[in-house]
Amino acid sequence: MSFSKTVEACVQAQLDAYNARDIDAFMRHWAEDCGYYAFPSTLLARGAAEIRARHVERFREPDLHGRLVSRIALDDLVVDHEIVTRNFEEGRGEVEVVAIYEIRDGLIANAWFKMGEKRLEGEG
Numbered sequence: 001m002s003f004s005k006t007v008e009a010c011v012q013a014q015l016d017a018y019n020a021r022d023i024d025a026f027m028r029h030w031a032e033d034c035g036y037y038a039f040p041s042t043l044l045a046r047g048a049a050e051i052r053a054r055h056v057e058r059f060r061e062p063d064l065h066g067r068l069v070s071r072i073a074l075d076d077l078v079v080d081h082e083i084v085t086r087n088f089e090e091g092r093g094e095v096e097v098v099a100i101y102e103i104r105d106g107l108i109a110n111a112w113f114k115m116g117e118k119r120l121e122g123e124g
Contacts, residue, residue, distance in 0.1 A: 021059035039114035
């Protein structure tokens with residue numbers, strides 16, 4: 001398997017676990033000392049324990065689902081364009097996301113997320 005396929009497999013496996021809302025499977029793909037950022041550099045969580053805590057809450061959303069639109073892999077980076085369905089305080093909706101994953105030793109070492117504007121169901 002080529003290096004780019006290996007890094008892509010890591011990111012796909014964590015997306016599959018995200019969509020299954022399986023926290024243990026999801027966390028298997030994150031390094032213990034990983035960084036989780038709002039793009040470009042706002043630290044949202046440092047380390048697997050903080051990332052787990054963020055996602056335990058998120059995984060309670062009944063409609064949570066990330067739909068992959070496109071993926072680019074280059075060396076140790078994977079860039080995903082996704083549409084994520086969420087249960088926002090104001091109701092069900094979607095948000096467009098660009099996710100950048102840095103893979104080291106087969107695990108996500110750092111991740112950056114650029115979020116678009118949320119769109120609630122029924123809005124144009």
